Amino acid sequence: MSHLYAIILAGGSGTRLWPRSRAEHPKQFLDLVSERTMLQETYDRIVPLVPAQNIFVFTGWRYIDDVHAQLPYIPKSQIIGEPEGRGTAPPSALAAMLLTSQDPEAVTIILPADHVISNAPAFRDALAAAAEIANQDYLVTLGITPTWPETGYGYIEAGDSFARANKQSVLRVRRFLEKPTSDAARQFLEQGNYLWNSGIFIWRVSRIIDEFKTHMPEMCAQLAGIVANGLQAASFQQAWQALQNETIDYAIMEKAERVAVIPLNADWNDVGSWTALYELMEQDKAKNVVRGEHIGVDTTSTFIYSDKRLIATIGLENMIVIDTDDALLICPQDRAQDVKKIVDELRRRQADRYL
Numbered sequence: 001m002s003h004l005y006a007i008i009l010a011g012g013s014g015t016r017l018w019p020r021s022r023a024e025h026p027k028q029f030l031d032l033v034s035e036r037t038m039l040q041e042t043y044d045r046i047v048p049l050v051p052a053q054n055i056f057v058f059t060g061w062r063y064i065d066d067v068h069a070q071l072p073y074i075p076k077s078q079i080i081g082e083p084e085g086r087g088t089a090p091p092s093a094l095a096a097m098l099l100t101s102q103d104p105e106a107v108t109i110i111l112p113a114d115h116v117i118s119n120a121p122a123f124r125d126a127l128a129a130a131a132e133i134a135n136q137d138y139l140v141t142l143g144i145t146p147t148w149p150e151t152g153y154g155y156i157e158a159g160d161s162f163a164r165a166n167k168q169s170v171l172r173v174r175r176f177l178e179k180p181t182s183d184a185a186r187q188f189l190e191q192g193n194y195l196w197n198s199g200i201f202i203w204r205v206s207r208i209i210d211e212f213k214t215h216m217p218e219m220c221a222q223l224a225g226i227v228a229n230g231l232q233a234a235s236f237q238q239a240w241q242a243l244q245n246e247t248i249d250y251a252i253m254e255k256a257e258r259v260a261v262i263p264l265n266a267d268w269n270d271v272g273s274w275t276a277l278y279e280l281m282e283q284d285k286a287k288n289v290v291r292g293e294h295i296g297v298d299t300t301s302t303f304i305y306s307d308k309r310l311i312a313t314i315g316l317e318n319m320i321v322i323d324t325d326d327a328l329l330i331c332p333q334d335r336a337q338d339v340k341k342i343v344d345e346l347r348r349r350q351a352d353r354y355l
Contacts, residue, residue, distance in 0.1 A: 003105045004131055006050040006321025008124050010039055010059040010067060010087055012115035016273045017329035017337070017342040020305070028113040033280055039113045042069050045120045049127060050109065056098075058091040058114075059083060067211035083237040088199070089251040090223065090243050093212045095229045107134050108208075110248070118279055126264045129168035130202035136163075139211070139256050140202040141173070142264040146261040149185035152272060152337060154178055154197035156247065156261050165262075172355065174184050176249055195263060199270070201202035201248060211252045217250070219244055263349040273336035274320045274329075279301040290343040292323070301333070327354055 014027030028039045029042040035046065039057075046055065052073045059067050061081035068076050080098075082091065092110050099106040110128055116283035130140040131231045143156045159172035176197065180188065188194035212220040226239050252257060271277050281289045281303075288299060302333040306323035313321065320336060322329040329339065346354050 002109050003103055004050050004109070005054045005056065005095075006046045006111065007091070007093060007098060007101075008039070008042055008046075008055065008057045008110045008111060008113050009088060010057050010063065011082055011091075011113070012040075012114055013085075013339045014114060017041050017271070017277070017322045018339055019322060019329055019354070021303045024062070025066075026063075027271065029063070029070065031068035032277060033116055036145075037070055038116070038271070039067065042111065042113045042115070043074075045117060045123055046109070046111070046127075048120075049124045055209040056080060056095060058095065058125070059211070060085065063213075065138055080231065083240045085253075086240065086243045087246045088248040089216065090219065090240070092189055092201070092248045092252075093216075093220065094223050094226065096212075097223055100205045100209060106204060106205045106208065107131050108203065112199050112270070114271060115198075115200075116267075116269045116271050120266070122266040123264065123268075125166055126168055126262050126266065129170070130163040130262050132259050133163065133170050133262070134202045134204055134207075137204065137207055138258045138260045139213065139253065140170075140260045140262065141208065141253065142200045143204075143261040144197045144198050144264055144268050145173075146185075146189050146194065146196055149182060149189045150196065151179055151182055153270075155180060155185075155188055156195045156197050158195055158289050162260075164165050168262050171261050173253075173261050176254045195261060197249065198264060198268060199249075201253070208252070211256050214246075216246070216251050217254045219246070233261065274303055274322065274331075274335045274339065275336035278320070278333065303333070 010028050012026060013023060014021035015351060017027045018032060029037050031037050033275050056078045057067050057074060058080045061083055064079050067079045095108055101304045117144055126142055134140050155177040157174040161169045161171050189220055207335040219320045222243055226236060229235050269276055269280055279291050287301040289303045291352045294304050295308045297314045299316045302316045304311050304317045304321045311321060311323060318333040
């Protein structure tokens, strides 16, 4: 697949994994589930399908050196630093514009750097199928079959199966849905034709540029100006900051026609909270996940992390204990999504040393 390219989005902040994930070193640069960082694992999964010379990384300006240190195999010219986060729509369009002059037949895979996908061969099979369908002028996404009524993900309502590619079933997309209520999520699970939105997209560069011209003409013109002036120009920061902050889902995917989804069965997890990470990792006989030194008495179903000192617990159940150099987080497993509220409060207090 000489025309296949991968665009890794590595600019997120990972606030729900505070206090390990910080502004200076967010979760994609951490070794959360293995000895490799999440960014490195993303590269490892994709490189058998897409050669290093066809892989680009979009990240924040402050992380360019981090990306280069972790992925020295990628030319530094292919690590694009964004002055600040503007959502997933601008980098998706900018990548297409940068590639279109280099390879007008290019098909790009847009994928986040902070997912865990245990079955890498199945993932690559789905991507190869998606590339085949993208070459038939479809916008393609990968959907995850729900296993519980999750309210923290967006959903895709799938229609009929209209094709098969690389032994994968390809479904029409009826609509994209925002994060649902608990009742709606349960209904989606019962109906069986709803998928979690993985945030992974595949398309021809010419097709996505046409979609931006149709649905986001102002952003398209702004990005064309950035490309014309060069990414290193002094005007880049000002031009980038003028862009609307928007997701590719809302900007394009919810409005476009000829949109397809391929169900992905590859043990996917977006590691959006400490509880999500706990469920991924090996548990001991008491259903605890322990990283570091721990002594527990009557402690069960608890995630314990410490990189410096002994953690001793008594009578804990379904808890999270994350100990770092300068901060200690303790919360129930079922409140893991609320860790972001701690980060919001730290920002309100301007306690930047903890962010």
